[in-house]
Amino acid sequence: MHTKTITGFYRPTPITLLLIALNLIIYGGMLWQGSDPLEPGSEDVIQWGGCFAPHLLEGQWWRMISSQFVHFGLMHLGMNIFILYHIGLILERFLGRGKFLLVYLLSGLGASLASFWWYFEDNSVAAGASGAIFGLYGVYIAILTTRLIPASQRGPLLSSALMFVGYNVLFGFEPGVDNAAHIGGLISGLILGYALYPILKSQLLTRIVGKFALFVSIATVIVCGACLLDNVRNPLNLVAQDTLVFYDLASELLEIEAELNDKARSNPDLVKGEVLPGWKKALSLIDEMHELELPEEDAKYRDELDQWVHSMVLHYSNI
Numbered sequence: 001m002h003t004k005t006i007t008g009f010y011r012p013t014p015i016t017l018l019l020i021a022l023n024l025i026i027y028g029g030m031l032w033q034g035s036d037p038l039e040p041g042s043e044d045v046i047q048w049g050g051c052f053a054p055h056l057l058e059g060q061w062w063r064m065i066s067s068q069f070v071h072f073g074l075m076h077l078g079m080n081i082f083i084l085y086h087i088g089l090i091l092e093r094f095l096g097r098g099k100f101l102l103v104y105l106l107s108g109l110g111a112s113l114a115s116f117w118w119y120f121e122d123n124s125v126a127a128g129a130s131g132a133i134f135g136l137y138g139v140y141i142a143i144l145t146t147r148l149i150p151a152s153q154r155g156p157l158l159s160s161a162l163m164f165v166g167y168n169v170l171f172g173f174e175p176g177v178d179n180a181a182h183i184g185g186l187i188s189g190l191i192l193g194y195a196l197y198p199i200l201k202s203q204l205l206t207r208i209v210g211k212f213a214l215f216v217s218i219a220t221v222i223v224c225g226a227c228l229l230d231n232v233r234n235p236l237n238l239v240a241q242d243t244l245v246f247y248d249l250a251s252e253l254l255e256i257e258a259e260l261n262d263k264a265r266s267n268p269d270l271v272k273g274e275v276l277p278g279w280k281k282a283l284s285l286i287d288e289m290h291e292l293e294l295p296e297e298d299a300k301y302r303d304e305l306d307q308w309v310h311s312m313v314l315h316y317s318n319i
Contacts, residue, residue: 015097016088019069019104020081022221023129026069027077029232038073042125042244045070049228050127051112053120054243062227064112065105065220070127080129087136094143096206098214099196105217107135107188114184123247126178131185137165138189139196146197242292249285250305256282257312264316276316282309 026048031037035044046052049066056063071077092100111131119126143149144158165186172179199205260278286309289302 013088013092013097013100015101015104016085016092019084019088019101019129022069023071023077023081023084027071027074030070033232036073038075040073042248045072045125045127046244047232049224049231050125051116052125052244053116053123056116060227060231062224064109064116065224066228067112067127068105068108068129068132071129072127076128080133083133084129084136087133087140091136091140095139095196095200096210098210098212098217099199099206101217102213103139103189103192103196104132104136105220106192107138107185108132110135110188111181111185114187115178115181118180119178123243125244126181128178128181131178131181134165134168134182134185135189135192137161138186138191139193140189141165142190142193142197143200146194148197148200242294243298246289246292246294246298246302249289250301253282253285253305253309256285272316276313279309279313279316283313285309 030040030044030048033044033047035041042050046055049063049070051063051067071080088100091103095103108129108131111134112126115126115131141158141161144154144161149157169179169182169186171177172182199209256278260275263278264275286302286306289305292302294302
């Protein structure tokens with residue numbers, strides 16, 4: 001068995017740079033098609049490879065890979081690239097190019113599966129490299145608990161990695177953060193890290209498995225990339241896309257309701273001047289909803305929203 005030192009690996013590595021480049025290319029493609037650079041719409045994220053349960057159930061399995069390269073805006077992208085660059089500097093030279101790329105993809109796959117299982121009924125959109133990055137940290141932590149790393153290095157490095165992961169898992173319980181993907185990626189990485197242990201002990205196995213892993217990983221990226229390009233060129237499934245648009249409109253409607261209710265409570269004089277016109281304006285959202293092709297359950301919810309908005313207009317018209 002041979003050991004490797006973690007120090008001395010802080011030089012740019014090709015697969016890490018390739019992964020960063022792919023993330024940037026996808027982001028650039030979204031901008032090219034007119035996405036908001038800071039807050040792209042859910043439709044844009046789905047079109048460029050984000051995970052969306054209705055499409056996964058249609059057989060678009062490749063989204064579990066492509067979603068690792070698409071982000072919800074510049075801040076989301078920048079943060080993930082920054083972390084990916086630093087963990088990649090350490091792990092890629094230690095694992096080798098092929099195994100590093102395969103671990104990234106498999107960890108991201110585990111993250112996507114966990115997110116799909118946890119948020120299946122929410123019709124939410126999942127995307128971002130963070131699940132795969134948590135997987136890389138899972139591999140890193142697993143390796144640091146073995147004798148592959150000199151004992152003098154393990155303690156400080158392991159403490160630092162655990163603090164980073166622990167903080168980000170806790171932060172992940174904030175609303176809007178896909179912590180299921182983070183935890184799924186982390187667990188996948190831990191499993192992969194320990195599975196790699198007997199391979200990394202042998203230089204011969206490391207070379208053989210590394211070449212095979214590189215071939216499989218690159219082939220997977222190419223296939224998923226081809227599926228993504230086809231998806232970008234062709235329209236999305238109409239019903240699934242309209243469902244997504246509908247829930248965006250419903251969310252906007254609820255935001256309007258909260259704002260108008262605050263105004264009505266704070267100053268009754270605003271009822272005729274702002275509150276009633278605001279509810280009449282909300283009718284335009286209902287009109288947009290009626291233009292969408294929706295499943296029966298969503299159509300029923302739309303009709304309930306329609307009745308509610310019209311009742312609010314009638315209520316404030318009679319005040």
